[in-house]
Amino acid sequence: MKHHSILRVVSKLLIPPIILYALYVQWHGDYGPGGGFQAGVVFAVAFILYALVYGVDEMMRILPPRLLHALAGIGVLIYAGTGVVTMLLGENFLGYNVLAHDPKHGQEWGIIVVELGVGITVASVMMSIFIAFACHNPPIKDEEW
Amino acid sequence: MTNHPNGKTEGMPPLARLLSGFDKPRNVTRLFYLLLAVCIALGLADFLYHKHGYFAVEEFPAIYGLFGFVAYAAVIFLAKGLRLIIRRPEDYYEPFAIDTEDERAAGSDPEATGGKPHA
Amino acid sequence: MLDIIVTNLPALQVVVPLVAAPVCAMLGRGDRSWAFATLVSFLTFAISVSLFVAAYGGEPISYEMGGWAPPIGIEYRIDVLNAFVLMIVSGIAALVMPYARRSVASEIPAERQAFFYTAFLLCLTGLLGVTITGDAFNVFVFLEISSLSTYALVASGAWRNKRALTAAYNYLIMGTVGATFFVIGIGMLYMITGTLNMADLAVRIAEHGDSRTLRMGFVFIFIGIGLKLAMFPLHLWLPNAYSFAPSAVTSFIAATATKVAVYVLLRFMFTVFGFDYAFQASTLENVLLPVAIVAMFAASLVAIFQDDLKRMLAYSSIAQIGYMLLGLAFLTHTGLVATIVHLFNHAVTKGALFMVAGCFVLSAGTSSISSLRGVGRDMPWTTAAFVAGGLSLIGLPLTVGFISKWYLVQASLELGWWPVALLIMGSSLLAVIYVWRVVEAAYLQPAPEGVIRREAPLSMLVPAWILVGLSIWFGIDASLTTTAASRAADTLIGSSQILWQE
Amino acid sequence: MPEIGTPALVYMVAALIVPFVRPATLRQILLLAVPVLGLLTFWQLPYGTYGTFNLMNMHVGLMRLDALSYVFGLIFSLAAFLALLYAWHVRDTVQQVATLLYAGAGLGAVFAADLVTLFVFWEGTAIASVFLIWARRTEGAYATGMRYLIMQVGSGVILLAGIVLFYRETGSIAFSRMDLESPATWAIFLAFGIKCAFPLLHNWLQDAYPAATITGTVTLSAFTTKLAVYALARGFPGTELLIYIGATMTLFPVFFAAVENNLRRVLAYSLNNQLGFMVVGVGIGTPLALNGTVAHAFCHILYKALLFMSVGAVMYRTGTSKASELGGLYKSMPLTMIFCVVGAMSISAFPLFSGFISKSLILSASADTGHFFVWLALVVASVGVLEHSGIKIPYFTFFAHDAGHRVKEAPFHMLLAMGITAALCIGLGVFPSLLYGILPYAVDYTPYTVTHVVTQLQLLLFAGLAFAVLIRTGLYPAEIRSVNLDFDWTYRRLLPAALSGVAYLVQGTWRFASRIVMGRVDSLIAGVYRAHGPQGPLARTWPTGSMVLWIAVLLGMTLVLAYI
Incomplete structure (x- = not known):
């Protein structure tokens, strides 16, 4: 890919806006269209684009699969943890009302945190899947078939 | 008890030595007469006490004794007759019948019989 | 604190394994994740036992997710029936986990075990979620969680036999078809009623009355779940999935996954579609009854000719599912009791048998019946467990299998369908044949020379024997299971209108 | 001891453990402990039904303890102990496990409060006991065992059919008094009859008992048939048909026993004849008669075991139990001879021996109720008993012509088992109140009256005289190796x-x-x-x-x- 200078320059230019857009979708998910699922995918796309242009190894230097797996788990934990916190505060599971002094604020906080968890998980799972396909390092080698 | 007299008593357990004169013909005859005497005495004893029977026939003196004697003889003779009908050679139910198999298989002491070790 | 736990038990039932799954993935090493997952499975079992105790006597427990009231929010609704199923699922999981350590260690490389247990916990989450939820769409979601993780679990058999990958892929395709049918059905229901809550659905369907869309919806849901529960001609995914999956997985999903699907079918038939007796009855009588009877025979016959023990048991499972569907097809109280009792009994029996098969795989390296010759002498306890489980499969008195058959025969006689009763007994004879084939190989044939097979480790034997013990215990004293089943049948009938017209 | 439902459980658990116990001595000790533990489970328990639960809406009771089952439980435990002591030398775990399971099933059946439990243990006795025959490990024993198993399991199957019919008729599976009026009770009756060796259904007994191992026969002689007597006493007391069946049973084996050469088969015929007395007692069904049946079963188990033990000891040392091969053994095995004579005198009902105090109850009961011909048959049968068990067994084994066997006295544990049994036989004969005290009904009976003692002695001694005369005149049938036809x-x-x-x-x-x-x-x-x-x-x-x-x-x- 070294000689595809146009692709490299353009992608370098594109990646920051993509991430920014992903973050926008993420943080406006509570009252506008969007949310963790979409944001996660868009966010992952930025890194996948990077990997396509610069190679998977480069991407894995930033985000090793181990970290991605952990992030996927952490995302779920953030989601479920919110539910547990509301439970501990005396509401039902995922009953956000108690998260702030005002139920409306509570709902907002709750959604944002939950969506964050979703977003992290989706992004890291997307990237994991991409790496799994892109790396020629499957758990079962071709010769073994 | 008519069989080859065996005067030797050595090698026998002490208790057996005590009994060892038992099968001498002279002693067997003595024993027989002793039994006869006891029987007669028992028959006569019926006259000495008041019998409590369930049935009238029991009142007859020595009826139990006579009945025992007759019934015993009857059983023997009937059995002898029966044997004429039902007796068959030992291998009648062959194969797979225990009657002709080595009985030691049932768990005899292998030393004492000098036989082969069995189950 | 205790108060919080008690009020949130229904949520915890699902949340605990759900939260545990990612944690398990992050723990890394095999042993640590195993220990953690085992702990979680015990915890889950404890929760479901307390839920069962709470639901056994009184009213159904209702739990509102996120505090949103039922028709809009998601509701978890626990009555005797699903509390019973929850207990089966989590109980089997709690027994499979201790069993899994040695079995998994021999079948899956150490660095992958953490993910294996993660998938296992997710599968457990899914199955529990399907059972506990009172929301139709939520059923679909959890069904997918359990199915997806099951695909992964089946595929993880690939380290032992590469065909597991193909089996998992086939299962994925077929399972997805089933799930799609199911979601189409739910879509149709939503189209008509505008609600997804089961209780609310029932009310609105009753108000709405009969319509073609509704019937379409019913048929799609019926077929979709039929595939998930391996109803006879739709069973093709099952033998491969069961025989190529790792042993621990097989004993877990064989004992739980299809049972949960049967539960969903019961729930939709009675609680949701309580609207049209004649139509449902005709579907049951003309489709389910023949399908069930054919399953009892065809699958048993196939089992007779199989050489692989796990495969044989898999076909036997299909036949046993035939019994459960048969009880449902009777559409009487006794029939339902038979179905629910068999649900439990078969879970226990088949769980034990697949565990035994796993022991054979561990020690003999294979589960083919011809290579199990003479194994009765090398592995007496394992083989004895198989014999006891096999007796239950046949339905001998003093085993749970007998209790199920007893109720089935009784149900068929109540209706005067004595040919069906005869067929039930006839198919038991087929079970005698395929169980006997194994017993003959294990006890009567000489062991192949030079083969060393050691008795399975205690950690595997004990769970298998616990299940065998249960299958005998509840075969002798069936009062708990039959009473629970009878109450569950009462709830089902009470929640529907279809049987009222009788 | 904690309440554990049924003493059978002790035996079952022990049977599971025994094969794995090493060394052998420890195993023997464990074996001997089992009957003791089993006894302790019900020894001091108040009467009542234990181990009850619901099996598919049927009331099941594992242990019903009342006067009747208590006596049988007691004697079965005792018999199991003695049989196991006698079998101290046996190292064959198959036999040990089979003995435990068999005795356990016998006890379980006796305590069964309902027909289903009875059936389970009923089949249990059949299946466990056949291994005592197969343990001989010859083809003949295998074939015999098969025939035995077919009869026994057949009895179980008929019983099951009867139970199912009975349940459908009455809706109950309680095991209590029944009347012979429906196919159900007839089937149950027939099942009991097979196990009790009713005439024409009896051959399994004479067929199987001589085929078992030496120790196996001792065990076999105690349980199966007495269980059947118990079941009859529980289910069909006072059924008149039983009187005639019983009378026939006392008579016909006498003739077969007289010409039989295999001494263990002679004892099997004699067992059949003794069962006849008990069946008559059940048939009469008065408290006196039932007491007689129970008492006779109690004494019978002891003296029949003693006889089987002594013949077994002879067989153990000489390798044969055929009268034609034996004789003169009193010189080698005097103690065994004495124990055998004690058994012989007990079964012949000499005063001061246990048979005397139990058989008289049945005879008196039959006379009391005016069954003259039955009574007469029983008296003839008593003479017959004297013939084959009282005289033939000891005479041909220990006296008669010396067959030349010079063997050691029986091993110590056998002597000990025989000694204890012999002591019990005499003890019961001398102190009848020991036995009378535990019988199901209050006993108002004095066996030792002048009339009774004198008439009994007359009967026995004159019969003995007849024997002496016949021997001296050479009219007594010689012992010949043969097979005798029977049904x-x-x-x-x-x-x-x-x-x-x-x-x-x-x-x-x-x-x-x-x-x-x-x-x-x-x-x-x-x-x-x-x-x-x-x-x-x-x-x-x-x-x-x-x-x-x-x-x-x-x-x-x-x-x-x-x-x-």
């Missing part, structure tokens, strides 16, 4: 012969028909295999397409149904 001839010879005759006639047709049928069956199996075999269409699982096709078919079918 088993019908199924061991007549039936096979008849079958082969019929088979010959039918063969032609059969061959013709079978060729066609077999052809059909073969093609059917082949067809089934084509469809269901590993390569058959029904076992194909890989094509996803066919699955989708099936979904379509099923969906279509259901939709069509939905729209009709």
Whole structure:
């Protein structure tokens, strides 16, 4: 890919806006269209684009699969943890009302945190899947078939 | 008890030595007469006490004794007759019948019989 | 604190394994994740036992997710029936986990075990979620969680036999078809009623009355779940999935996954579609009854000719599912009791048998019946467990299998369908044949020379024997299971209108 | 001891453990401890029903403790202990486990409060006991065991059929007094009858007991038939039919025993004859008669075990139990001889021996109720008992012509077992109140009256005199190696012969028909295999397409149904 200078320059230019857009979708998910699922995918796309242009190894230097797996788990934990916190505060599971002094604020906080968890998980799972396909390092080698 | 007299008593357990004169013909005859005497005495004893029977026939003196004697003889003779009908050679139910198999298989002491070790 | 736990038990039932799954993935090493997952499975079992105790006597427990009231929010609704199923699922999981350590260690490389247990916990989450939820769409979601993780679990058999990958892929395709049918059905229901809550659905369907869309919806849901529960001609995914999956997985999903699907079918038939007796009855009588009877025979016959023990048991499972569907097809109280009792009994029996098969795989390296010759002498306890489980499969008195058959025969006689009763007994004879084939190989044939097979480790034997013990215990004293089943049948009938017209 | 439902459990658990206990001595000690522990489970328990639960809406009670079952439980435990002590030398775990299971099942059956439990243990005794025969490990023993098993399991199957019918008639499975008025009770009666060796159903007994191992026979003699007597006493007391069945039972074995050469078979016939007394007692059904039955069963188990033990000890040392091969053994085995004579005198009902105090109860009961001919039959049978068990067994074994066996005295543990049993026989004879005190009904009976003692002695001694006379005159039938026909001839010879005759006639047709049928069956199996075999269409699982096709078919079918 070294000689595809146009692709490299353009992608370098594109990646920051993509991430920014992903973050926008993420943080406006509570009252506008969007949310963790979409944001996660868009966010992952930025890194996948990077990997396509610069190679998977480069991407894995930033985000090793181990970290991605952990992030996927952490995302779920953030989601479920919110539910547990509301439970501990005396509401039902995922009953956000108690998260702030005002139920409306509570709902907002709750959604944002939950969506964050979703977003992290989706992004890291997307990237994991991409790496799994892109790396020629499957758990079962071709010769073994 | 008519069989080859065996005067030797050595090698026998002490208790057996005590009994060892038992099968001498002279002693067997003595024993027989002793039994006869006891029987007669028992028959006569019926006259000495008041019998409590369930049935009238029991009142007859020595009826139990006579009945025992007759019934015993009857059983023997009937059995002898029966044997004429039902007796068959030992291998009648062959194969797979225990009657002709080595009985030691049932768990005899292998030393004492000098036989082969069995189950 | 205790108060919080008690009020949130229904949520915890699902949340605990759900939260545990990612944690398990992050723990890394095999042993640590195993220990953690085992702990979680015990915890889950404890929760479901307390839920069962709470639901056994009184009213159904209702739990509102996120505090949103039922028709809009998601509701978890626990009555005797699903509390019973929850207990089966989590109980089997709690027994499979201790069993899994040695079995998994021999079948899956150490660095992958953490993910294996993660998938296992997710599968457990899914199955529990399907059972506990009172929301139709939520059923679909959890069904997918359990199915997806099951695909992964089946595929993880690939380290032992590469065909597991193909089996998992086939299962994925077929399972997805089933799930799609199911979601189409739910879509149709939503189209008509505008609600997804089961209780609310029932009310609105009753108000709405009969319509073609509704019937379409019913048929799609019926077929979709039929595939998930391996109803006879739709069973093709099952033998491969069961025989190529790792042993621990097989004993877990064989004992739980299809049972949960049967539960969903019961729930939709009675609680949701309580609207049209004649139509449902005709579907049951003309489709389910023949399908069930054919399953009892065809699958048993196939089992007779199989050489692989796990495969044989898999076909036997299909036949046993035939019994459960048969009880449902009777559409009487006794029939339902038979179905629910068999649900439990078969879970226990088949769980034990697949565990035994796993022991054979561990020690003999294979589960083919011809290579199990003479194994009765090398592995007496394992083989004895198989014999006891096999007796239950046949339905001998003093085993749970007998209790199920007893109720089935009784149900068929109540209706005067004595040919069906005869067929039930006839198919038991087929079970005698395929169980006997194994017993003959294990006890009567000489062991192949030079083969060393050691008795399975205690950690595997004990769970298998616990299940065998249960299958005998509840075969002798069936009062708990039959009473629970009878109450569950009462709830089902009470929640529907279809049987009222009788 | 904690309440554990049924003492059978102790035996079952022990049977599980025993095969794994090493060394052998520890195992023997454990074995001996089992009957003691079993006894402790019900020894001090107040009367009542224990271990009750609901089995599919039927009330099951594992242990019903009342006066009747208590006596039987006691004697069964005692018999199990003595048999195990006698078998101290046996190292064969098959026999040890079988003995435990058999005794346990016997106890379980005696305590069963309901018919289902009874059935389970009833079959248990059958299946466990056959191993005592098979343990001889010869082909003859195997065939005999099979015949025995068929009869015993047949009894169980008939019992089960009876129970099912009974349940359908009455809706209850409680085991209590029944009347012979429906097919159900007749079936149950027949099942009991087979195990009790009723005439024409008796051959399994004479067939099997001589075939078992030496120690096995001792065990066998105690449980099966007495269990049947118990079951009859529980279920059919006062059934008049039983009086005549019992009277026949006391008489006919006498003749067979007189000409039988195998001493263990002689004892089996004698066992049958003794059962007759008990059955008569059940048939009369008055408290006195039932007391007599129970007492006789109690004493009988002891002295019959003693006789089997002494003949067994002789067999253990000499390797044979045939009268024609034995004789003169008192010189080698004097103690065994004395114990044998004690057993012989007990079974012949000499005063001061246990038979005297129990048999008189039944005789008196029959006379009390005015059954003259029955009473007469019993008296004749008593003479017969003297003949084959009282005289023939000890005489031909220990006296008669010396067969030349010079062997050691029986091993110590056998002597000990025999000694204890002999002591019990005499003890019960001398102190009848020991036994009378535990009988189901209050006993108002004095066995030792002048009349009774004198008449009994007359009967026995004059009969003995007859024997002496016959021996001296050479009229007594000599012991000859032979097989004597009995009713088993019908199924061991007549039936096979008849079958082969019929088979010959039918063969032609059969061959013709079978060729066609077999052809059909073969093609059917082949067809089934084509469809269901590993390569058959029904076992194909890989094509996803066919699955989708099936979904379509099923969906279509259901939709069509939905729209009709």
